[in-house]
Amino acid sequence: MKKITAYIAFVALIAFLFFLYGFSSNRNGAKKVKNTVVEFEEGDNNFLTHNMVDKMLIQNQKFVENQPKSVVDLHFLETNVSANPYVEKATVFLTINGVLKTLIKQRKPVARIVNNDSIFYVDNFGMKIPLSTNFSARVPLVSGVGNAEEIKELIQLLQAISSDDFFKKEVIAIERDAQNEYFFTVRTGDYKIAFGKLESVPLKFKKLKAFYNKALIDGTIKKYKVINVKYHNQVVCTKHNQDGKQ
Template structure:
């Protein structure tokens, strides 16, 4: 009885040692494998700023191209951080697939507005992060002027998001200008007139007034009679011809 139990323990121990040996052997072989051409994938959406070849160029370590290096020599965390440093990248993941392929999945930043400045023009995304202009692509987004610093960006970001959520406003408002006294004026698609929006208070109320005014003037075709539509005063729309 004791002998049988001893044999069971011996077989179990032999099995554990064998599995450990096989795992160690396969791991060494796996990490010694040479990496083929890296695979780059972009998440669904507009991917206009970066190309597969541009991301491949980011996958460089110690001035050596990733391809034809052993898996064990790669610092995946370092490669991932290198890709993330690119200003057009919002998220990135660098990993080996089950088949041993080095794969990089990238989500590009999506600009929602272009900040126009005499010194420096750039895009911003939904988080207010600066995205540089690109020689490869020019995004068709809201043009915003009068922005001087990051605080101005934080202030105007909620307004931009409200405009983009509304199908009509998204098509109608093409530009926003901030004045030195913190008031805002809109350029529109449907005519040569401007919208004097005032300060960023009672935003929803002002847009409701503007839409009501549009409904009336579009219907009676009088919208082109005005050069300025002022919605910053309480319970009224003041127009200048």
């Protein structure tokens, strides 16, 4: 008899707990979203504005603020925000206090590509990013690159450039010709660097750095029109109005 009584009490307790949970859930779900907060990771609020993100937080053709928490589809909202071409990663969640928070990591452009029919940025993953009226990124201008395979190769070159503080500031434009060779436009003079194909990259930058260390000190770098690092173990330079070797 005691066992039966204990069993009934246990079942009653479980039922009561379920009732409290359901009651609490219903009350919580009936509460409305009282505010929305948008936060940009790492402070990189560049392409997007808070107002632009708010316009993505639309459900049932209405802004989510003041809608019941129970009808808010967080997965739908997160997918909607993530679909924006400026967004690399998005997280959307509701706090206990009824605040809808959206955390966004924006895509970081590494180059601005100019083609015959289009202009766009690309990030480190090779993803295309449209231009924006809100922000203009200071990244190298690139021409002669268009398809996915060419962009992938470009990213490798850009990573090599950005790994050196000097060349990261020095190279302002990159051109890829029909022979798949690269040419750099630089910040410190009116000469160009003929880098050649994407091969022996560390060696080429090492030769180029050694040349810069000498030519910038003695001032001879101003005499050159083209600095060519395509050839093995040498830097070949073309002077203005005459040819020469360094």
